[in-house]
Amino acid sequence: MTKEFFTATPVKQVFDRIVEFVPVGTEKVPTAETCGRILATDVVAQTHLPGFARSTMDGYAVRAAATFGASESSPAYLEITDTVQMGMAAQAPVGNGQAAGIATGGMLPEGADAVVMLEHAAKLDETALEVYKSVAPGANVVAADEDVAAGQKMLAAGSRIRPQEMGLMAALGMETIRVFKKPVIGIISTGDELVEIGQTPVPGQIRDVNTYSLAGTVGQAGGIARTYGIVADRFDALRSTCTRALSETDMLLISGGSSVGTRDLTLEVIESLPDSQILFHGIPIRPGKPTILAKIGQKALWGLPGQIASAMVVFDRIVARFVGHISGNALSYRQHDRITAELTRNLSSVQGRTDYVRARIVEDQGRFYAEPIPGPSGLIRTLVEADGLIEIDMNTEGLEKGETVFVTLLR
Amino acid sequence: MTKEFFTATPVKQVFDRIVEFVPVGTEKVPTAETCGRILATDVVAQTHLPGFARSTMDGYAVRAAATFGASESSPAYLEITDTVQMGMAAQAPVGNGQAAGIATGGMLPEGADAVVMLEHAAKLDETALEVYKSVAPGANVVAADEDVAAGQKMLAAGSRIRPQEMGLMAALGMETIRVFKKPVIGIISTGDELVEIGQTPVPGQIRDVNTYSLAGTVGQAGGIARTYGIVADRFDALRSTCTRALSETDMLLISGGSSVGTRDLTLEVIESLPDSQILFHGIPIRPGKPTILAKIGQKALWGLPGQIASAMVVFDRIVARFVGHISGNALSYRQHDRITAELTRNLSSVQGRTDYVRARIVEDQGRFYAEPIPGPSGLIRTLVEADGLIEIDMNTEGLEKGETVFVTLLR
Known part of the structure; x- marks a missing residue:
């Protein structure tokens, strides 16, 4: 075990590298x-x-001018000449002083330019109509190109x-x-302490949580998870699984390596791969500082922390945007996929580092409150209890109780 | 065409009926x-x-008491007796004055109760360790039951x-x-003006939009859409498709019938089905007032408006909660799945009616603004432009520019 120094790199610089990775292909x-x-x-x-002028009401298609001045005390009198059938053009045009029965969605007959609502008219007999209210041209009608005009980029x-x-x-x-296409994202778990979930761990062992949580979150981010199980902390084993995974996927996540020794191993393996370049080794975020981003050929390879909460937060806040980018998503970071809430207690932080604090959202009388959830990042429970993440910007030293904060939801 | 009077029913009363519908079965x-x-x-x-006490740091497992008083100027001296291997219990216990090398995630040896961080100690030789900082019992350690305790409901x-x-x-x-299981939701489109999307409509006809939009939103709500295509506005055709669909699905949506005539037909068909009961005919919401909810045996049958924006809003704000309920979802209405924003113009409404106004969300300097999108509910474009819905409560007459409003996101 040797002491290691990270080169801290602001989060924005990490996102600036997104464009280096090429979106996957397309399909019909x-x-x-x-x-x-x-x-x-x-x-x-x-x-x-809709392609033709349509009525938005049940009523009568008319020439608006024929109704001008009509009122309860002085109705306009029109001749009913036709009833428009749904799905068909009218048989006859509507002339001055004429009206045609029409239902919502019906096609306006030639000559008509407005619809009188059913409740503003009364049929005296089969052909005579009283109209109690004048309509303006275009009233209760959707124009042929009102929804979409031909040639418009929609x-x-x-x-x-x-x-x-x-x-x-x-x-x-x-x-x-x-x-x-949905990008295929490979997931490798490393760590000699890990066992498959079907096994009963002996003292010192734990089950492989990260493969499952990361598979779930890869799916949410629009990818298809391809899992490679647990790989022992040995150079040959990790290198050969990485090589195979890189040939079968569009991006690779190696989770594990919380200890310095394992992190060193992951680095060694990355450096040994052909056409590899380490873009970031360490990002000034908490949790998630030891994160590695490498470019192997055209593909991104991430070394994620082994602590489950760290791995999930780094995926949600950093990796997911890269998945979005190679998925072709021009707006993989939806700014408004977060809510504002009032912080329930002080949160300290350190300048130069971005903190993501797990939080519960509580609603009380129409207001949202964000309750930070304390606990080390190895605890899965803290994520289960969390509704979202509060971001503490790298330029502040903390947030105060009562402040309004953004909470990005963990769905 | 006859004039029709709706019995308006507050939205809450609609939700009160949710419990009458039985959740679908389960599967492994x-x-x-x-x-x-x-x-x-x-x-x-x-x-x-984790099942055993684990280190959260790279360092040395010790008895905390042996470090009390240690400082840079007066270090504690300990004997290194062992290095804990990942995934295994320590070979030997840690006695007073002893230390064992341990990596993040390693199992604390018997006798040890804390971990000294690597950076607070220095190895003098293979067995001699200087410790520069005292640690409290439990420092840098996660207890065996700290994440989850056996017997706890998680x-x-x-x-x-x-x-x-x-x-x-x-x-x-x-x-x-x-x-x-995911509930299977049947979708029937009615309307003599509708044609399949592969056909070219003649004047008076439009393509069947609702089947596609509703299928998408059913999937988002956790259901499996089963589409029955377009059914003509004729009693026998609609009744026989309804009968078949009810036998094959857990809930049925009939969309269409914007005109009074078609609505009457849907009602007639519902009334003719065995063991049918109309729970609501008309809900005081806009858009979506003509919505019908019936109970056929144990299943919900919805008559949704034909106008696409009306159908989608009613599904999103009303029907989705029923889908959630029969999906077994105890919290199908996530209160915080909405954001607060500042309204950009006045919105009028009518007391006694709940309005759902389509809105765009604009972010400017960290603040969200909600811009209402005007337009009749037959226009699909208004939904394409919308990020969410503003709700205007039935007890208000409108909202004023500058007010803070909730916007439920349309994902």
């Missing part, structure tokens, strides 16, 4: 299966939507597809969508 | 595949975690499994987990 998938996927191309509307490549984007693309007639 | 799945699933049983720890049935919960269950040796 049926529109119904695109929820949560990342668009690979811009979506430009080829047609107007969605940008790199955006995440939500249910409404699926709907928009369905409306535009897109049966399949080109999206980015 | 491998721990690695449980992310996002709902736990079907409590998780009670069968063992302590997770409650009905909670959603996140990556950290996966890790906890892995640590407890659970290889498979009993979770609730």
